[in-house]
Amino acid sequence: xxxxxxxxxxxxxxxxxxxxxxxxxxxxxxxxxxxxxxxxxxxxxxxxxxxxxxxxxxxxxxxxxxxxxxxxxxxxxxxxxxxxxxxxxxxxxxxxxxxxxxxxxxxxxxxxxxxxxxxxxxxxxxxxxxxxxxxxxxxxxxxxxxxxxxxxxxxxxxxxxxxxxxxxxxxxxxxxxxxxxxxxxxxxxxxxxxxxxxxxxxxxxxxxxxxxxxxxxxxxxxxxxxxxxxxxxxxxxxxxxxxxxxxxxxxxxxxxxxxxxxxxxxxxxxxxxxxxxxxxxxxxxxxxxxxxxxxxxx
Amino acid sequence: xxxxxxxxxxxxxxxxxxxxxxxxxxxxxxxxxxxxxxxxxxxxxxxxxxxxxxxxxxxxxxxxxxxxxxxxxxxxxxxxxxxxxxxxxxxxxxxxxxxxxxxxxxxxxxxxxxxxxxxxxxxxxxxxxxxxxxxxxxxxxxxxxxxxxxxxxxxxxxxxxxxxxxxxxxxxxxxxxxxxxxxxxxxxxxxxxxxxxxxxxxxxxxxxxxxxxxxxxxxxxxxxxxxxxxxxxxxxxxxxxxxxxxxxxxxxxxxxxxxxxxxxxxxxxxxxxxxxxxxxxxxxxxxxxxxxxxxxxxxxxxxxxxxxxxxxxxxxxxxxxxxxxxxxxxxxxxxxxxxxxxxxxxxxxxxxxxxxxxxxxxxxxxxxxxxxxxxxxxxxxxxxxxxxxxxxxxxxxxxxxxxxxxxxxxxxxxxxxxxxxxxxxxxxxx
Numbered sequence: 001x002x003x004x005x006x007x008x009x010x011x012x013x014x015x016x017x018x019x020x021x022x023x024x025x026x027x028x029x030x031x032x033x034x035x036x037x038x039x040x041x042x043x044x045x046x047x048x049x050x051x052x053x054x055x056x057x058x059x060x061x062x063x064x065x066x067x068x069x070x071x072x073x074x075x076x077x078x079x080x081x082x083x084x085x086x087x088x089x090x091x092x093x094x095x096x097x098x099x100x101x102x103x104x105x106x107x108x109x110x111x112x113x114x115x116x117x118x119x120x121x122x123x124x125x126x127x128x129x130x131x132x133x134x135x136x137x138x139x140x141x142x143x144x145x146x147x148x149x150x151x152x153x154x155x156x157x158x159x160x161x162x163x164x165x166x167x168x169x170x171x172x173x174x175x176x177x178x179x180x181x182x183x184x185x186x187x188x189x190x191x192x193x194x195x196x197x198x199x200x201x202x203x204x205x206x207x208x209x210x211x212x213x214x215x216x217x218x219x220x221x222x223x224x225x226x227x228x229x230x231x232x233x234x235x236x237x238x239x240x241x242x243x244x245x246x247x248x249x250x251x252x253x254x255x256x257x258x259x260x261x262x263x264x265x266x267x268x269x270x271x272x273x274x275x276x277x278x279x280x281x282x283x284x285x286x287x288x289x290x291x292x293x294x295x296x297x298x
Numbered sequence: 299x300x301x302x303x304x305x306x307x308x309x310x311x312x313x314x315x316x317x318x319x320x321x322x323x324x325x326x327x328x329x330x331x332x333x334x335x336x337x338x339x340x341x342x343x344x345x346x347x348x349x350x351x352x353x354x355x356x357x358x359x360x361x362x363x364x365x366x367x368x369x370x371x372x373x374x375x376x377x378x379x380x381x382x383x384x385x386x387x388x389x390x391x392x393x394x395x396x397x398x399x400x401x402x403x404x405x406x407x408x409x410x411x412x413x414x415x416x417x418x419x420x421x422x423x424x425x426x427x428x429x430x431x432x433x434x435x436x437x438x439x440x441x442x443x444x445x446x447x448x449x450x451x452x453x454x455x456x457x458x459x460x461x462x463x464x465x466x467x468x469x470x471x472x473x474x475x476x477x478x479x480x481x482x483x484x485x486x487x488x489x490x491x492x493x494x495x496x497x498x499x500x501x502x503x504x505x506x507x508x509x510x511x512x513x514x515x516x517x518x519x520x521x522x523x524x525x526x527x528x529x530x531x532x533x534x535x536x537x538x539x540x541x542x543x544x545x546x547x548x549x550x551x552x553x554x555x556x557x558x559x560x561x562x563x564x565x566x567x568x569x570x571x572x573x574x575x576x577x578x579x580x581x582x583x584x585x586x587x588x589x590x591x592x593x594x595x596x597x598x599x600x601x602x603x604x605x606x607x608x609x610x611x612x613x614x615x616x617x618x619x620x621x622x623x624x625x626x627x628x629x630x631x632x633x634x635x636x637x638x639x640x641x642x643x644x645x646x647x648x649x650x651x652x653x654x655x656x657x658x659x660x661x662x663x664x665x666x667x668x669x670x671x672x673x674x675x676x677x678x679x680x681x682x683x684x685x686x687x688x689x690x691x692x693x694x695x696x697x698x699x700x701x702x703x704x705x706x707x708x709x710x711x712x713x714x715x716x717x718x719x720x721x722x723x724x725x726x727x728x
Contacts, residue, residue, distance in 0.1 A: 022406065023305075023404040023406055024405055024407055024408070025404075025405045025409075026402055026403070026405070027391065027392075027394060027397065027398065027402060027403040027404075027405065028397075028398070028402045029397055029398050029399055029400060029401075029402075043439075044434070044437075046434050046439050046440040047431075047434035047435060050430055050431045050434050050440075051431075053427070054420055054423060054427070054431055057422065057423060057427065058420055058422040058423065061422045061463070062422075129417055129418050131395055132395065132414045132417045133393065133395070133411060133413065133417045133418075133435055133436060134393050134394035134395055134411070135434075135435055135437065206326075292396070292397040293396050295390070295395055296313060296314070296396055
């Protein structure tokens with residue numbers, strides 16, 4: 001019998017000790033809010049990667065330029081910033097070449113902004129699928145974080161090309177050891193956007209207003225992040241406002257490591273990490289709470 | 299307990315009706331406040347049983363309440379009940395799409411539910427990519443899908459198009475591919491909604507055949523929700539009947555089907571009680587009674603035929619009065635639109651009229667139907683229109699070993715005549 005060999009389905013062992021019987025699973029109204037079911041997510045890891053693949057393939061199918069759009073986006077944004085903020089408004093770039101300065105900010109910021117925007121609508125855009133079949137809901141935001149990470153990697157390559165060019169031609173650029181913090185920065189950013197995204201996605205299932213708030217909120221937040229200006233150019237009395245934003249020290253540290261000018265402080269960065277963890281925790285709890293029954297309210 | 303696959307205990311689900319939006323924040327705060335003080339959910343108390351026809355006082359309704367049952371390993375359980383009895387809610391809870399409000403479900407083994415085929419299909423992706431994506435959504439690993447890939451493609455018969463985006467597929471190909479993925483899913487417990495079997499008869503047969511395969515040959519547990527009593531009788535070994543969110547019968551599938559058929563569940567007749575002025579209608583017309591009964595036996599089925607009887611109060615004297623009946627099936631397709639004169643010499647009288655009509659056996663196909671009644675004057679003005687006054691279900695009957703509901707709006711018993719002759723007697727070259 002052909003079908004018999006398929007019995008080798010990997011057995012799930014989630015036996016709940018309090019039940020005391022050999023049930024594979026118990027579906028109950030209340031579950032532990034901190035239990036993310038990571039084991040289950042791991043079992044569905046293929047699905048996560050398939051979602052990532054789907055994101056890529058579907059975005060660039062039937063476009064002429066295809067993946068080249070990955071480069072066009074940050075380049076055009078950077079050029080706009082150079083014209084408007086660099087030349088018209090003449091904002092400081094800490095003495096750095098404008099292209100390198102803005103591209104560094106845009107590359108980092110883009111990762112955060114696109115991940116957050118995409119994760120924040122996970123429940124509403126996938127209501128159709130979620131309402132018909134169960135799989136760990138966390139796979140969806142995770143796949144978004146990963147697919148944006150790949151996109152970030154490609155854009156990072158673009159930045160590195162520009163960076164190398166200036167490194168060889170311009171003395172203003174003095175990279176230092178803090179470059180090694182980059183992976184930590186990227187992970188922290190990913191977790192921050194995941195955490196925030198989960199909070200928003202959970203709340204928008206009931207209160208759609210938040211979706212509106214978020215779209216322009218992200219735009220506004222960019223101005224409270226040192227993307228188009230260095231922290232050093234902010235008047236002392238507004239500095240706390242910018243530094244309260246956990247993204248600020250991440251962008252600033254990234255630029256400091258690669259370009260060698262700007263502000264760096266373990267204190268600010270540490271604050272950033274702590275805020276990220278707190279937000280991630282809140283995100284996990286709200287997401288967990290909502291995922292069980294959001295199909296009733298969405 | 300060793301051979302029990304699913305155990306459902308005190309299961310209940312409370313739903314909020316109406317629009318979720320304004321006012322929910324205050325409800326949420328109320329609930330939260332009650333919970334903080336360790337009190338009961340203030341809105342759960344006012345929840346009512348799930349009866350669509352009665353207008354409820356509260357916004358909260360128990361879609362399922364106090365459900366208890368067990369399913370043994372290898373059993374095929376049929377879940378039957380009228381529309382709105384809570385079948386879909388039960389399926390949703392079992393497949394973890396939503397969580398129960400009370401009670402618990404204990405499960406042994408991996409569950410896969412098919413409430414829909416092709417969930418997560420992305421139009422831009424090719425057939426191949428969609429097989430993997432859909433399979434993974436349904437809980438298979440990449441390796442499992444790879445090992446069955448050829449069988450899936452073969453079953454769906456889309457080999458030539460496997461690297462074409464599915465948006466270019468014909469709808470038939472699309473459904474076949476989607477079903478093929480589901481058909482090769484091999485969990486310990488399979489939950490199937492009948493809507494799955496929508497499609498051509500061939501497809502239904504494949505689907506039901508595959509289900510039988512899964513339970514008989516592989517000893518898997520199957521939960522099957524259906525309106526097709528003939529299929530339930532044939533496929534299932536046990537049955538439960540739901541009514542208004544409660545479990546009203548549990549037993550073997552034959553008993554369950556006959557309980558359902560004889561409980562009057564399949565027909566919702568209308569009978570007005572109380573003062574005449576409160577009957578549905580207006581100043582011209584009041585509907586007092588409308589019922590559908592089988593011509594033969596006590597179950598409405600394909601072979602029973604049916605009689606419908608309308609009783610109404612007419613308040614308009616000396617007009618040309620006519621009544622038109624329109625029968626629609628669940629897809630909103632009119633089966634007929636047919637009227638009669640009550641009076642055509644401008645001599646309608648004040649009082650109560652009764653009209654009877656009959657539909658012969660072997661006319662309506664199995665399924666749900668609704669009557670619409672139009673009261674007219676001079677065949678031009680509508681005095682009153684009654685929508686959805688009653689709903690009834692015509693039950694299917696198996697033809698030989700085929701228990702599928704056949705496609706088509708009507709179900710005829712055509713007296714065919716076949717003749718035969720051999721070609722040996724024909725002149726050559728003809």
